[in-house]
Amino acid sequence: METVSTTIPNPLTIPEQKTFIDSIIERNRNKPGATMVVCTELQNEIGYLSAPLQEYVASEMNVPLSSIRGVVTFYSFFTAAPRGKHSIKFCLGTACYVGGADQLIEKAEQVLGIKIGETTSDGAITIEACRCVGACSQAPVITIDEELFGKLSASKMPKLLKKYQD
Amino acid sequence: MTLIETHENLTQIHKQAVLDFEQKRSSPDFQIQGSDELKAPTEKEVRVVLRNSGVIDPYDIHEYIAKDGYLAIGKALQSMTPEEVIDEVLASGLLGRGGAGFPAGLKWRFARGAQGSPKFMICNADEGDPGAFMNRLLLETDPHAVIEGMLIGAYAVGSSQGYIYCRAEYPQAVKTMIHAIEQAREAGLLGNNILGSNFSFDLEVRMGAGAFVCGEETALMSSVEGRRGEPRPRPPFPAQSGLWRKPTNINNVETYGNVPQIILKGAEWFASMGTENCKGSKTFALAGDLNKPGLIEVPFGITLREIIFDVGGGIKDGKGFKAVQTGGPMGGCLPEKYLDIPVDYKSLTAAGSIMGSGGMIVMDEDTCMVDIARFFMEFTQDESCGKCVPCRVGTRRILEILTSICNGEGRGGDLELLETLCREIIQDSLCGLGQGAPNPVLSTLEHFRDEYEAHIYEKRCPAKTCRALIKFVINEENCTGCTLCAINCPVNAITGERKKVHVIDPDICTRCGICESVCNFNAVDII
Numbered sequence: 001m002e003t004v005s006t007t008i009p010n011p012l013t014i015p016e017q018k019t020f021i022d023s024i025i026e027r028n029r030n031k032p033g034a035t036m037v038v039c040t041e042l043q044n045e046i047g048y049l050s051a052p053l054q055e056y057v058a059s060e061m062n063v064p065l066s067s068i069r070g071v072v073t074f075y076s077f078f079t080a081a082p083r084g085k086h087s088i089k090f091c092l093g094t095a096c097y098v099g100g101a102d103q104l105i106e107k108a109e110q111v112l113g114i115k116i117g118e119t120t121s122d123g124a125i126t127i128e129a130c131r132c133v134g135a136c137s138q139a140p141v142i143t144i145d146e147e148l149f150g151k152l153s154a155s156k157m158p159k160l161l162k163k164y165q166d
Numbered sequence: 167m168t169l170i171e172t173h174e175n176l177t178q179i180h181k182q183a184v185l186d187f188e189q190k191r192s193s194p195d196f197q198i199q200g201s202d203e204l205k206a207p208t209e210k211e212v213r214v215v216l217r218n219s220g221v222i223d224p225y226d227i228h229e230y231i232a233k234d235g236y237l238a239i240g241k242a243l244q245s246m247t248p249e250e251v252i253d254e255v256l257a258s259g260l261l262g263r264g265g266a267g268f269p270a271g272l273k274w275r276f277a278r279g280a281q282g283s284p285k286f287m288i289c290n291a292d293e294g295d296p297g298a299f300m301n302r303l304l305l306e307t308d309p310h311a312v313i314e315g316m317l318i319g320a321y322a323v324g325s326s327q328g329y330i331y332c333r334a335e336y337p338q339a340v341k342t343m344i345h346a347i348e349q350a351r352e353a354g355l356l357g358n359n360i361l362g363s364n365f366s367f368d369l370e371v372r373m374g375a376g377a378f379v380c381g382e383e384t385a386l387m388s389s390v391e392g393r394r395g396e397p398r399p400r401p402p403f404p405a406q407s408g409l410w411r412k413p414t415n416i417n418n419v420e421t422y423g424n425v426p427q428i429i430l431k432g433a434e435w436f437a438s439m440g441t442e443n444c445k446g447s448k449t450f451a452l453a454g455d456l457n458k459p460g461l462i463e464v465p466f467g468i469t470l471r472e473i474i475f476d477v478g479g480g481i482k483d484g485k486g487f488k489a490v491q492t493g494g495p496m497g498g499c500l501p502e503k504y505l506d507i508p509v510d511y512k513s514l515t516a517a518g519s520i521m522g523s524g525g526m527i528v529m530d531e532d533t534c535m536v537d538i539a540r541f542f543m544e545f546t547q548d549e550s551c552g553k554c555v556p557c558r559v560g561t562r563r564i565l566e567i568l569t570s571i572c573n574g575e576g577r578g579g580d581l582e583l584l585e586t587l588c589r590e591i592i593q594d595s596l597c598g599l600g601q602g603a604p605n606p607v608l609s610t611l612e613h614f615r616d617e618y619e620a621h622i623y624e625k626r627c628p629a630k631t632c633r634a635l636i637k638f639v640i641n642e643e644n645c646t647g648c649t650l651c652a653i654n655c656p657v658n659a660i661t662g663e664r665k666k667v668h669v670i671d672p673d674i675c676t677r678c679g680i681c682e683s684v685c686n687f688n689a690v691d692i693i
Contacts, residue, residue: 032410033372035392040334040373067393074394074551075375077334093296094491094527095453097541106678110656131378133335134299136453136525137203137460146337154680155654 008050008081017046021053025060035063039071039078048082076131084119084126086164088144093132095139100153104140105129107154111161124166169354172362176240180231187222187232198223203303204461210476212439214447215423216463219307224342227349230310236355238426239317243363246429248278251322255425257433259445264290264381264418265493265522267444267511270425273415276405277323280413287320287328287367288409288416291343292386294333294378295494296545298525300449301419303461305332305339308423309346313356313369315422318429320367323415328367331386333374343371378495378549382597383416385551396553397597418523420449440466444510448524454491455482455530464509471505474528485530489613493522495542495549496602498609499535518609520602534631535614536621539607540568546603557600560591564607573634576622581611630692633677637693642667644689651681651690 011017024041028034038057042049049057049072058065072078090096090105105116108127112120119126135141138150144164152160170176190196204220207213222229230236242251256271277285289312293301305312316328332340347369350356358366372390379385380395387409389395408414424446428436437445444466450473453459457479464473470490474480481487489499498519507513511521529538547561564587567580588604595601611618620626627635640651640660645667652660652668659675662668670681670690682690 033390033392036372036375036389037392040375043375070394071392075377077375092545094494094525094541095297095459097296098454098527098529098533098538100679100683103678103680103683106656106676107654107680131294131335131376132296132298134293134302134451135203136297136299136451136527139453139459153683154656154678155650155684 008048010050010052011046012052012056020045021056022060025057029061034061035067035071039068039075043078048079050080054080082123084123085166086125086145088125088127088142088161088164089130089133090116090127091131091133091135091139091141091143092129093134093136093139095136096132096141099139101140103154104142104152104157107157108161111158112165120165122166125161125164169352170236170361171354173240173244176231176236176361179228180234180237183228183232187229202460203299204307205458207463208477210468210472211463212447212465213463214427214436214439215304215311215420215449216308216461217427218311219303222308224307224309225345227310227346227353230308234430235310235426236314238429239314239321239355240361242318242321242429243361243365248322248324251318251429252278254433255322255428258428258436259433259440260421260424260428260436261444261511262418263420263424263448263523265496265520267521270417270421273405273417274319274322276403277325277413277415280406282407282411282413284327284412285323285325286409286412286414287316287323287325288383288386288390288404288414289316289328289330289419289422290381290383290386290416291330291332291336291339291419292374292381293336293419293523294381294549295523295525297451297453297491297527298494298523299451300461300524302336302339304419304423304449305336306342309342310350311423311426312343312419313346313350315417315425316369317355317360317367318425319415319417319422321365323413325415326366326368328369329390329409330369330371331374331380331390332371333380334376340371340373347371377551378545379551379597379599382599385597386416387414394551396551397599399596420524441508441510443512448509448521450524450526452478452526452528454526454528455485455533456480456528457482466510467508469506469508470500473509473526474505478528481528481530483530485532487528488531488533489529489535489538491519491527491529491538491606492525493520493602493605494525495545496520496598496605497522497525498605499529499538499613500609501613518605518612520605532629532631534572534627534629535610535617536568536627537572537629537631539610540565540572542606543568543603546599550599550603554594554596554600556591556594557596557603560587560595561600561603563587564591564604568607571618571621572627572632574621574625574632576618578622580622581615581618585611636677637672638670638675638677638679638681639691639693640668640670641689641691644687646687646689648687650684650686654680654684656680
């Protein structure tokens with residue numbers, strides 16, 4: 001999990017976000033196996049599942065906090081702290097690994113001045129390693145937010161990253 | 167979308183869809199979004215599961231219907247009993263495409279015969295093996311084939327609710343599937359009393375959240391139930407006690423994708439492809455050091471050599487073949503001498519690898535097999551759910567030993583220790599992840615033992631990959647002083663003036679190899 005120097009905001013204190021959170025819980029409350037569905041939607045829409053948010057979901061859905069925390073810590077897609085504005089993921093599937101994914105990571109670390117798993121101090125970019133995104137014929141690949149970039153090399157990284165450095 | 171309420175409706179709409187399809191294709195403006203992952207089939211390939219991929223618009227149900235879509239469920243509902251459907255699928259010899267190769271018809275029979283209600287259908291679309299993207303492509307290019315396969319299975323099993331569990335790394339596949347389900351629902355092909363029959367079935371997509379172990383069926387069900395994706399011992403098998411402890415049938419995306427055509431064209435047609443024990447065709451994701459990587463579909467029985475050299479176009483940059491990795495992180499690496507075995511579940515297992523779901527990574531002579539074993543162990547160690555000790559602790563111990571060997575700190579006796587550890591983990595782990603995790607280590611130990619020994623006893627990496635055992639130096643004769651390496655070095659380890667020979671400082675250099683890959687003059691040597 002990435003380290004963030006600033007304190008984690010509490011989305012429940014922001015009225016619009018709270019309404020939004022309530023609507024997600026309400027919509028899925030009666031679904032069988034709702035915990036995963038609610039956590040996934042909250043992660044996608046709010047961006048993270050902070051400790052107070054986990055407690056709120058547990059009490060609203062009437063499940064033990066341990067179940068929510070258990071789910072959030074088990075799955076790598078859930079984070080307790082916000083990611084940067086742009087999320088850059090380096091695929092570490094076999095084809096990308098053999099194709100030199102580590103070179104891309106080292107270059108990005110140099111350009112952005114952060115290590116893998118960290119967020120830039122301006123909150124613009126988070127870089128992470130991720131599991132195979134299934135675009136192996138274009139290896140090595142990275143994803144920036146929802147977009148995929150393939151057949152990359154270390155020398156192409158500075159120009160590509162520049163677009164996302166605010 | 168018009169509601170398709172009866173078989174007559176379906177026949178009419180099919181006729182119209184065929185006409186519309188032809189007309190659309192004859193228009194000069196027509197364009198279908200191509201994909202460089204799936205090319206036109208070569209001579210040795212077939213198109214069974216992928217017959218519609220790249221041919222139809224996945225966002226238009228009419229296009230699928232034009233290609234005889236939903237006629238198979240129509241046929242099943244109109245003229246076949248559930249038992250007859252199961253018999254047909256059994257007779258076709260369709261084996262589960264997720265990796266285990268269990269007869270799909272038999273699975274359906276168990277679920278049909280199981281006591282308990284309701285019964286559930288699950289499609290395992292948690293394609294987590296690194297290097298595999300067959301299921302993603304099928305979901306994205308022919309989603310209705312998967313829906314129809316599940317409908318037929320649900321009719322056979324007696325289920326009215328299904329789930330497609332798709333990994334979160336595949337947002338496009340999730341989007342396509344959700345859209346296709348909505349269209350099928352609007353058309354009345356999902357929901358109550360499908361085509362005027364008593365059969366009702368509906369589907370929902372559930373998303374994974376980045377846990378590889380959820381591809382294991384019991385872990386997957388635990389995740390659908392909203393809990394941590396931890397496996398549980400089998401028996402009881404899902405057919406007896408699955409999702410919410412109810413009888414559940416779970417098959418892979420590709421397995422369902424085959425079903426409509428088996429019902430429509432008959433078991434005999436399907437069984438005419440493949441080998442004695444292994445019928446039909448299989449999709450493979452070809453990747454690695456190949457000239458033509460991408461998705462392929464070939465009949466079972468084809469040899470690895472034909473796949474790699476004929477379909478895949480051979481090794482890139484004129485280099486030599488070293489190994490092919492099949493079956494993902496639970497699979498193995500096979501050297502040249504196995505290239506002529508026929509590809510089916512039994513032969514690959516006998517050779518010390520597995521079929522798995524169909525990932526195939528080809529590695530050239532520059533690949534270090536010890537490093538590859540370490541890479542896979544890093545993966546399984548990280549993805550181990552932690553429930554059982556052999557997998558949780560054992561994979562970590564293996565990784566430590568492999569890492570020390572790669573770092574030039576291997577000791578005599580390490581290889582024997584690895585073998586003992588591997589055998590114990592295989593024997594004592596709870597689920598397929600732990601039972602398969604040692605396979606990459608064992609297969610590389612068997613076929614590439616000399617490489618391990620070079621690392622341990624000579625402190626040398628023959629493939630020049632392991633960073634602790636190599637050094638990058640500038641070749642003074644070739645260096646033109648173009649500065650490209652210095653510009654690209656991520657740690658500023660290279661110094662030198664323009665048009666003068668550069669120097670790499672070995673104390674700063676991290677051995678990432680970027681300088682070697684950017685140099686246009688072959689002026690970076692690895693020693």
